[in-house]
Amino acid sequence: MLKFSAVTGANSRFASDNSQNTGLVCVFAGATGGIGAGTIERLVVMLQSATFYVLGRSASRFAAQRSKLESLNPSLKIVFLEAELSLIADIDAVSKKILDAEKRVDILYMSQACFPINVPQYTKEGMGIDLCFALQFYSRLRLTSNLLPLLRNSQRPRVLTVLSGGKEAKMLDEDIGLQNPQNYGLAPAISHCATLTTLSLEYLAENDKQITFMHNYPGLVSTDLFARLSAPESFGILGKGLFAVFRFVAATLLKLFGQSPLDSGARQVFVLTSDK
Numbered sequence: 532m533l534k535f536s537a538v539t540g541a542n543s544r545f546a547s548d549n550s551q552n553t554g555l556v557c558v559f560a561g562a563t564g565g566i567g568a569g570t571i572e573r574l575v576v577m578l579q580s581a582t583f584y585v586l587g588r589s590a591s592r593f594a595a596q597r598s599k600l601e602s603l604n605p606s607l608k609i610v611f612l613e614a615e616l617s618l619i620a621d622i623d624a625v626s627k628k629i630l631d632a633e634k635r636v637d638i639l640y641m642s643q644a645c646f647p648i649n650v651p652q653y654t655k656e657g658m659g660i661d662l663c664f665a666l667q668f669y670s671r672l673r674l675t676s677n678l679l680p681l682l683r684n685s686q687r688p689r690v691l692t693v694l695s696g697g698k699e700a701k702m703l704d705e706d707i708g709l710q711n712p713q714n715y716g717l718a719p720a721i722s723h724c725a726t727l728t729t730l731s732l733e734y735l736a737e738n739d740k741q742i743t744f745m746h747n748y749p750g751l752v753s754t755d756l757f758a759r760l761s762a763p764e765s766f767g768i769l770g771k772g773l774f775a776v777f778r779f780v781a782a783t784l785l786k787l788f789g790q791s792p793l794d795s796g797a798r799q800v801f802v803l804t805s806d807k
């Protein structure tokens with residue numbers, strides 16, 4: 532792993548290069564918490580007169596974060612677009628707003644998250660899509676495809692999806708979305724999302740060679756990824772009890788051994804801005 536001092540050094544150089552850091556249009560999904568919040572906080576101080584579209588569930592919950600970001604860089608313009616990011620209809624609606632308002636997008640960052648548990652949880656769209664697949668793969672791919680026309684207009688377009696780059700594995704080709712509950716499980720859900728993401732980005736990169744598509748694995752980061760888990764309705768009392776123990780242990784280990792979201796954010800910003 533690159534030394535943290537090399538990361539911060541490169542970020543500082545980008546922050547002092549007005550030919551690169553001025554007037555960028557950035558779209559962030561999954562930045563109202565966790566690694567995304569750390570990434571946006573690190574990035575806003577490096578840019579001049581940037582526009583940020585932040586896609587998330589609640590404008591009122593974003594208010595405090597917005598004030599903090601605006602105080603860090605008063606030249607920012609932040610547009611919050613409310614969206615339930617697990618729904619393709621919401622992704623399409625916010626994409627349309629960005630397409631209507633902008634001529635280009637320079638940075639697209641995505642880390643909307645869901646940790647898979649052993650049973651699928653379906654989204655409200657009724658297509659039999661599991662929530663974790665929806666948040667971590669389908670919504671990100673749809674947002675990327677929708678915004679391609681604007682990314683193509685950027686001098687230096689970057690797309691980063693923070694998930695599990697490097698954790699790809701052989702897939703069940705006849706059920707790539709693990710829509711058959713008997714195929715669903717923690718390990719296949721993680722590896723399928725990783726593999727689908729990498730293959731999709733490779734496919735997009737073939738057609739748009741000037742766009743840099745990146746799939747990153749962040750390592751352990753002390754976020755609320757485990758703390759926010761809730762047991763599926765189908766679990767009985769014993770299942771819910773065991774689940775609570777698992778959640779407590781996993782969340783505690785993440786807090787103890789994970790790097791901070793701000794440190795991870797600096798690393799995400801490095802891959803978004805450096806030439807390496």
Ligand SMILES: NC(=O)c1ccc[n+]([C@@H]2O[C@H](COP(=O)([O-])OP(=O)(O)OC[C@H]3O[C@@H](n4cnc5c(N)ncnc54)[C@H](OP(=O)(O)O)[C@@H]3O)[C@@H](O)[C@H]2O)c1
Nearest residue numbers: 561562563564565566588616642643644751752754755756
């Ligand atoms: N943390 C780690 O140690 C770790 C390790 C390996 C890989 N990863 C991967 O890195 C990515 C980011 O993880 P993280 O730890 O930053 O996750 P996190 O702390 O749980 O943050 C999740 C973000 O996604 C948003 N989100 C979740 N469900 C949403 C929904 N239905 N609609 C709209 N937004 C939604 C949350 O918004 P709200 O504020 O509305 O909740 C929040 O901004 C994930 O894909 C994860 O699998 C993380």
